[in-house]
Amino acid sequence: MKLRKDKWEIKKLAEIASIIMGQSPPSNTYNNEGKGLPFFQGKTEFTDKHPRTAKWCSIPIKIAEPKDILITVRAPVGATNIANQKCCIGRGISAIRSTQNNDFILYFLQSVEKELSLKGTGTIFGGISGKILSNLEIPLPSLEEQKQIASLFQSIETAIENVEGQEKNLLRLKNNLLRDLFSNTKKFGDHLKNTDFETVRFDKVAINISERVEPKNTSLTTYVGLEHLDADNLKIERTGIPDDVIGTKLKIYKGDIIFGKRRAYLRKLAVSHFDGIASAHSMILRANEKNIEKEFLPYFMQSDTFMSRAVQISEGSLSPTIKSRTLAQQEFTLPKKEKQPALIKVFKQFDITIDRLKQQKTTLKNLKQKLLNEILG
Numbered sequence: 168m169k170l171r172k173d174k175w176e177i178k179k180l181a182e183i184a185s186i187i188m189g190q191s192p193p194s195n196t197y198n199n200e201g202k203g204l205p206f207f208q209g210k211t212e213f214t215d216k217h218p219r220t221a222k223w224c225s226i227p228i229k230i231a232e233p234k235d236i237l238i239t240v241r242a243p244v245g246a247t248n249i250a251n252q253k254c255c256i257g258r259g260i261s262a263i264r265s266t267q268n269n270d271f272i273l274y275f276l277q278s279v280e281k282e283l284s285l286k287g288t289g290t291i292f293g294g295i296s297g298k299i300l301s302n303l304e305i306p307l308p309s310l311e312e313q314k315q316i317a318s319l320f321q322s323i324e325t326a327i328e329n330v331e332g333q334e335k336n337l338l339r340l341k342n343n344l345l346r347d348l349f350s351n352t353k354k355f356g357d358h359l360k361n362t363d364f365e366t367v368r369f370d371k372v373a374i375n376i377s378e379r380v381e382p383k384n385t386s387l388t389t390y391v392g393l394e395h396l397d398a399d400n401l402k403i404e405r406t407g408i409p410d411d412v413i414g415t416k417l418k419i420y421k422g423d424i425i426f427g428k429r430r431a432y433l434r435k436l437a438v439s440h441f442d443g444i445a446s447a448h449s450m451i452l453r454a455n456e457k458n459i460e461k462e463f464l465p466y467f468m469q470s471d472t473f474m475s476r477a478v479q480i481s482e483g484s485l486s487p488t489i490k491s492r493t494l495a496q497q498e499f500t501l502p503k504k505e506k507q508p509a510l511i512k513v514f515k516q517f518d519i520t521i522d523r524l525k526q527q528k529t530t531l532k533n534l535k536q537k538l539l540n541e542i543l544g
Contacts, residue, residue: 168315170542175308181301184265184272188240188297189256190229204230208257210239210246218254230255231262236273238263241294244287245280247273261300268310270317275305278539306543316542323535327528334524338399341517342471348510349472353500355510363506370495372459372467376451377491378418380444382409389443391419393427396435401465401518403437409444416444417451424452424465428489431477438465450491463507466514472499 180186191208205218212218231237231250239246241259249269256262265272276283283303287293308316347354353364382390390407397404403425409416419425419439427435429448445451452468454461467473476497481487502510 168319170308170312170316172306172308175306177304178307179301180263180303180305183267183305183307184263186297186300187229187231187235187256187262187264189258189260189262191257191259205252205254206257207231207237207254207260209241209259210243213237213239213248213250213260228255229257229262231260232264234269236263236265236269236276237261238276238300240296240300242287243284244293244295245276245283247276247280249273259294261297263300267307268313268317270321271308271313272305274317274320274539275543278543279303319538320535323531323538327531327535330524330528330531334521334528337517337521337524341514341521342399342469344513345466345470346472348502349467349470349499355502358509359502359506363502364500365503366498366500367458368495369497369499372455372501373424373452373464374455375491375495376418376420376423376453378451380416380418382412382414382416382444385409385444387418387443389441390416390445391425391437391439391443391449392446393429393433393435393448396425396427396437398434399469401436401438401469402522403439406443412446414447416447417449419443419445419451420453422453422461424454424468426450426452426468428477428491428494429486431474431481431487431489434469434474436465436468448488450489450494459501459504460507460511462511462515466511467499467501 189208203220206220207213207218231254233250233252235250237248237250237256238261239259240261250262263272263276283295283299286295286299288295307313344355348359353359353361380387388408390409390412391403392407392412395403395405395407420442421439423439425435425437425439425445426449427433428450435449439445452464454464459467476499477489477494478487480493480497481489482493
């Protein structure tokens with residue numbers, strides 16, 4: 168794609184677009200113009216398939232039209248999307264109605280997201296003003312070049328969506344296999360019979376490790392909180408350091424399982440690939456290799472059967488938590504140990520393939536960002 172950047176004009180955003188700053192009314196009051204429309208207040212809501220319904224009062228209503236660009240102007244600043252329907256926008260959102268190629272303007276805004284976030288002011292809800300948006304300078308190609316640039320980024324996004332689709336399908340298939348394996352049906356294709364299963368107490372296959380550590384007194388350099396764990400992902404993708412936290416924590420060794428005993432419905436479970444310390448809101452478990460294959464235990468704990476039981480035995484209303492002695496007494500039906508190695512190979516292949524897809528997705532996202540910087544930065 169040949170671009171004639173020497174012919175591009177520099178325009179302020181207000182010269183090529185109308186900027187509608189959102190407004191949030193008091194709750195429980197209505198105005199018929201906005202009543203029933205989706206209401207977007209921040210990033211989470213405008214990426215949600217089920218945004219909340221607007222309830223408006225008699226103050227002026229701020230409404231975005233289909234195909235308007237939505238941008239967050241309060242924490243976080245700079246996240247973008249395109250409205251796919253008429254909607255109301257609150258103080259955390261602005262709508263941009265452009266006279267240019269909408270997709271091109273969207274990708275330009277994505278290229279300056281970090282720059283915009285640095286302009287945010289305020290202590291609690293850092294945000295940017297309409298003036299900052301209006302004065303934002305944009306390099307403006309011809310409409311034909313705008314279309315070509317937008318098409319390039321759309322092709323990358325399509326590739327990312329395809330990879331995400333494959334990843335979700337594989338994860339769904341893996342979860343279905345785990346569900347059938349540990350449910351009452353005890354199925355895994357035609358490879359297992361009823362006689363290949365046995366019922367065991369949880370404390371016979373998993374040992375609870377409760378070695379305590381004070382962060383300020385440890386030489387360990389890695390901390391894992393529940394915020395570092397992703398649902399249905401046995402791999403730890405992010406970590407912190409002991410200096411970030413206070414209070415007694417749990418010691419973890421390489422190969423230990425970290426399970427989020429608080430709010431178990433979040434399905435936080437991972438296998439540590441290092442020695443370190445973990446949140447006291449987690450449970451550190453180690454396979455009892457006399458009764459279960461070490462690598463089989465985390466796959467069992469990923470299953471809906473285990474997670475549903477974990478939720479059932481949790482105690483408390485605001486932050487339901489599992490007691491280790493309660494979990495220890497639970498009985499589960501598992502494939503016998505001699506059958507587990509073959510099952511491990513199957514689930515490992517799922518994980519390897521899903522991990523490759525995640526790497527592809529990361530590569531594509533990095534490529535998109537690189538091109539955004541080179542073309543529009």
